[in-house]
Amino acid sequence: xxxxxxxLTSARVLHKIKALTTPQSNEGFVVNRNPRNxxxxxxxYKPSGYHLEKPGRSYWHTLEINxxxxxxxxxxxxxxNGVILxxxxxxxxxxxxxxxxxxTSAFVNLGRVLAHRCLQSGxxxxxxxxxxxxxxxxQKLLQTLQDNGVSFKEPTRLKNSQPWDAYRQEKPxxxxxxxxxxxxxxxxxxxxxxx
Amino acid sequence: MSFSNLLMKSGLNHGxxxxxxxxxxxxxxxxxxxxxxxxxxxxxxxxxxxxxxxTDPEVVARINIGFPQLKESRSAQxxxxxxxxxxxxxxxxxxxxxxxxxxxxxxxxxxxxxxxTTGQHxxxxxxxxxxxxxxxxxxxxxxxxxPLSISYELGGDTLTPVYNGxxxxxxxxxxxxxxxxxxxxDPITGKSAAGQDSYWTxxxxxxxxxxxxxxxxxxxWFIANIPNGRVSAGQVLAxxxxxxxxxxxxxxxxxxxxxxxxxxxxxxxxxxxxxDYSNLEKxxxxxxxxxxxxxxxxxxxxxxxxxxxxxxxxTEFYHDVLNLKEPVYEYDFPKPxxxxxxxxxxKQPFNLYMDKHRDEKQLNKEYLQRKLAKSHPFDGPAxxxxxxxxxxxxxxPSWLKTEIRKQRLGTGRIQDY
Numbered sequence: 001x002x003x004x005x006x007x008l009t010s011a012r013v014l015h016k017i018k019a020l021t022t023p024q025s026n027e028g029f030v031v032n033r034n035p036r037n038x039x040x041x042x043x044x045y046k047p048s049g050y051h052l053e054k055p056g057r058s059y060w061h062t063l064e065i066n067x068x069x070x071x072x073x074x075x076x077x078x079x080x081n082g083v084i085l086x087x088x089x090x091x092x093x094x095x096x097x098x099x100x101x102x103x104t105s106a107f108v109n110l111g112r113v114l115a116h117r118c119l120q121s122g123x124x125x126x127x128x129x130x131x132x133x134x135x136x137x138x139q140k141l142l143q144t145l146q147d148n149g150v151s152f153k154e155p156t157r158l159k160n161s162q163p164w165d166a167y168r169q170e171k172p173x174x175x176x177x178x179x180x181x182x183x184x185x186x187x188x189x190x191x192x193x194x195x
Numbered sequence: 196m197s198f199s200n201l202l203m204k205s206g207l208n209h210g211x212x213x214x215x216x217x218x219x220x221x222x223x224x225x226x227x228x229x230x231x232x233x234x235x236x237x238x239x240x241x242x243x244x245x246x247x248x249x250t251d252p253e254v255v256a257r258i259n260i261g262f263p264q265l266k267e268s269r270s271a272q273x274x275x276x277x278x279x280x281x282x283x284x285x286x287x288x289x290x291x292x293x294x295x296x297x298x299x300x301x302x303x304x305x306x307x308x309x310x311x312t313t314g315q316h317x318x319x320x321x322x323x324x325x326x327x328x329x330x331x332x333x334x335x336x337x338x339x340x341x342p343l344s345i346s347y348e349l350g351g352d353t354l355t356p357v358y359n360g361x362x363x364x365x366x367x368x369x370x371x372x373x374x375x376x377x378x379x380x381d382p383i384t385g386k387s388a389a390g391q392d393s394y395w396t397x398x399x400x401x402x403x404x405x406x407x408x409x410x411x412x413x414x415x416w417f418i419a420n421i422p423n424g425r426v427s428a429g430q431v432l433a434x435x436x437x438x439x440x441x442x443x444x445x446x447x448x449x450x451x452x453x454x455x456x457x458x459x460x461x462x463x464x465x466x467x468x469x470x471d472y473s474n475l476e477k478x479x480x481x482x483x484x485x486x487x488x489x490x491x492x493x494x495x496x497x498x499x500x501x502x503x504x505x506x507x508x509x510t511e512f513y514h515d516v517l518n519l520k521e522p523v524y525e526y527d528f529p530k531p532x533x534x535x536x537x538x539x540x541x542k543q544p545f546n547l548y549m550d551k552h553r554d555e556k557q558l559n560k561e562y563l564q565r566k567l568a569k570s571h572p573f574d575g576p577a578x579x580x581x582x583x584x585x586x587x588x589x590x591x592p593s594w595l596k597t598e599i600r601k602q603r604l605g606t607g608r609i610q611d612y
Binding site: 008013016017020021023029030031032033034035036037038040041043078081083084085086091092093094095096097098099100103104105106108109112113116119120121122123160162163164165166167168173 | 409
């Protein structure tokens with residue numbers, strides 16, 4: 001019985017998929033265990049959510065803002081790990097310098113603090129499903145975040161192009177960084193002597 | 196037939212006897228059956244996956260190996276805080292600034308208070324997000340109680356600080372970083388314990404750098420017996436080796452962990468000879484193994500990490516320092532799944548279908564031969580047509596027409612050669 005005449009069973013399909021995804025033993029390979037690496041390279045799985053769902057859940061990181069009667073807090077959420085970064089005007093570190101914890105100044109300063117923490121933790125791209133009225137303090141918070149180096153556009157997932165596809169996608173890791181000068185994260189920090 | 200589906204008569208006999216007949220109308224949808232359980236009863240994919248990957252909480256329980264924190268009394272804290280807030284509210288100048296939306300708070304001061312209050316727990320969450328504890332300590336974790344300040348010197352007065360996950364290029368991380376922390380500070384009470392001698396150990400490892408063993412780490416820097424936070428006076432067991440992420444591997448993590456020692460320790464068995472500076476085999480390290488051996492004397496107290504990826508400065512580093520040929524990797528995408536080849540594939544373009552199942556080498560050879568046949572040995576390949584679709588293609592079958600058109604436009608397989 002030839003192979004093509006053999007009935008296709010799920011076991012055979014699974015066997016074929018396993019053979020395709022395991023690396024050949026004669027090929028040299030390394031494993032990068034950094035869980036955030038594939039997200040940075042735009043290869044990692046990203047949930048697509050449901051077609052008519054609002055707000056969508058297609059993101060790696062997203063911004064969430066909660067306002068209460070007295071305080072305002074902004075969190076960065078990961079689709080699997082939940083809240084990973086947060087800042088709130090209820091925090092003593094921020095509150096002690098504010099006049100009021102939910103006025104426009106508080107919103108703007110919260111944006112500055114969260115942007116600073118985002119830059120420190122290397123998470124600068126996230127989606128934002130917050131609807132803000134133009135000119136509102138919420139909108140000013142979002143604007144401050146963007147002005148301080150946080151981008152509300154997350155890149156799309158990079159699909160592997162097959163040989164028979166019409167077009168090839170540019171792979172981000174093949175783009176030469178020669179043209180882009182390496183810039184330090186913080187513009188200039190004052191020099192401190194080692195103790 | 197269809198009527199019987201719509202109406203189900205019941206109590207017909209009663210009707211004959213004169214009692215009022217009750218007709219129950221049940222509507223059924225023709226040609227539509229509900230597959231699976233009805234909505235509301237059926238579980239979502241998320242619920243099903245959660246049930247399938249259920250874990251025993253006792254098995255996955257994590258252990259805190261760090262220092263506990265002795266909190267000051269809440270009432271005393273509240274007293275000083277409320278007093279401070281009252282003063283803020285009475286401050287006319289501050290009010291004016293806030294009301295005119297010109298109040299800009301000092302971020303350095305925020306950071307200073309943050310690392311001493313809630314910042315420690317937030318850093319622990321972030322380190323979990325980056326998989327630091329999982330890959331260094333397995334099922335253990337710690338809350339970093341001692342704020343570590345690490346920065347790389349660039350030219351001039353510029354510093355590149357190491358925070359928790361920011362990206363630093365290998366060119367910036369080439370020199371030994373400046374490390375400072377408060378060595379007099381007691382991690383438990385958070386107060387200065389001057390007078391007592393304290394010893395510390397600083398370890399910098401990369402959990403993603405090992406070439407042969409994916410579960411091992413590469414040791415980049417090892418300083419033991421740092422007296423009272425004076426890093427320069429510590430015993431250097433392994434000199435600082437800059438990170439060397441190979442091209443194509445992506446972003447690797449460099450993790451700095453600070454341990455507090457009970458007393459001065461003899462860790463000379465970890466001494467790396469200066470001749471072995473670039474010996475990667477000798478720099479193989481396992482933090483978990485190290486911690487297991489010395490957990491009686493060492494307690495992790497501080498954490499900082501950054502991410503780094505390839506840049507041009509590494510080519511020189513590989514050749515001169517590591518004496519290696521520079522490796523280049525590429526992400527290995529899973530190969531596409533192809534169903535078994537059929538004798539009679541219906542509705543499939545025969546040439547594309549055959550190409551999918553042919554030997555890759557033979558295919559490459561043919562494409563290359565066709566390309567080389569068209570290019571002149573001295574003048575190079577023929578010039579591309581200015582208006583590729585304007586030239587008529589005559590007297591060829593339609594599949595070949597498509598192929599020629601694709602060739603002229605440069606779409607499809609032709610891009611790979």
